[in-house]
Amino acid sequence: MPELPEVEVVRRGLERWVAGRTVAAVEVLHPRAVRRHPAGGADFAARLTGGTIGVPQRRGKYLWLPLEGRDLSVLGHLGMSGQLLVQPEAAADEKHLRIRVRFDDAAGTELRFVDQRTFGGLSLHENTPDGLPDVIAHIARDPLDPLFDEAAYYAALRAKRTTVKRALLDQSLISGVGNIYADEALWRARLHYERATATLTRPRSAELLGHVRDVMNAALDVGGTSFDSLYVNVNGESGYFDRSLDAYGREDEPCRRCGTPMRRRPWMNRSSYFCPRCQRPPRAAS
Numbered sequence: 001m002p003e004l005p006e007v008e009v010v011r012r013g014l015e016r017w018v019a020g021r022t023v024a025a026v027e028v029l030h031p032r033a034v035r036r037h038p039a040g041g042a043d044f045a046a047r048l049t050g051g052t053i054g055v056p057q058r059r060g061k062y063l064w065l066p067l068e069g070r071d072l073s074v075l076g077h078l079g080m081s082g083q084l085l086v087q088p089e090a091a092a093d094e095k096h097l098r099i100r101v102r103f104d105d106a107a108g109t110e111l112r113f114v115d116q117r118t119f120g121g122l123s124l125h126e127n128t129p130d131g132l133p134d135v136i137a138h139i140a141r142d143p144l145d146p147l148f149d150e151a152a153y154y155a156a157l158r159a160k161r162t163t164v165k166r167a168l169l170d171q172s173l174i175s176g177v178g179n180i181y182a183d184e185a186l187w188r189a190r191l192h193y194e195r196a197t198a199t200l201t202r203p204r205s206a207e208l209l210g211h212v213r214d215v216m217n218a219a220l221d222v223g224g225t226s227f228d229s230l231y232v233n234v235n236g237e238s239g240y241f242d243r244s245l246d247a248y249g250r251e252d253e254p255c256r257r258c259g260t261p262m263r264r265r266p267w268m269n270r271s272s273y274f275c276p277r278c279q280r281p282p283r284a285a286s
Helices: 004-017 041-046 150-159 164-168 177-187 202-222
Strands: 024-030 057-059 061-067 072-077 081-090 095-102 110-116 123-126 262-267 270-274
Touching: 004 110, 024 041, 041 110, 041 123, 057 164, 072 081, 072 110, 081 095, 095 270, 150 202, 164 177, 177 202, 177 270
Parallel strands: none
Antiparallel strands: 024 095, 057 061, 061 072, 072 123, 081 110, 095 110, 262 270
């Protein structure tokens, strides 16, 4: 699943290419692409047509396009393979093109939603007074948000009585962090993924948040992490942070700090990658 850096790369591309443009026509080419819009494809197309796209927004892994002058937004669910591409109108259709959005100007480009596995989609939602689509109002701010409250996060972390990686992936506590960047931040912080949150001091929590921000900003600088051709920006280009990963995907490779072979363990239907020497497990986990 794309995490905060990958979604932010897409958001920036959409801000450049579609903000301020008015929708002339919408084609829904696969019903699953609008399954989160209960009224169906025809209603989605009719309500979006004539709307002017505002500045694209993001919270954590969630991306939306507000419609100017309306309390309404297009929420994008990228899922496992969803792509929002800005393509020339004359470009051949992608094999897995699901939704096409045409504009009423002479820019010569259109917005396409392409999704091989059809787990993602687009939907229209009413906005909350804060400008968020109502279905994601419960999602916490992300660590790159200037309004992220570190003191409140630390208090919630201590009260949660869980383990540190579970807390990093809990979107009601902190949004945007997924499996890849959790493992990277924990490696940088020298913390084992099963460390209890109740044992974290305020300085240790702040240090971990600093590493989360650092690793996400580093990923943003190179366009995010792309392990295959499905993770691309609006121009279809891949990111390169996978070449800089210190933990994730490096099973049996030497730790970049101490040289100990990295390990992988099954974790919540995923995997956790860590250094057994730099990130010593708590006694119960070992």
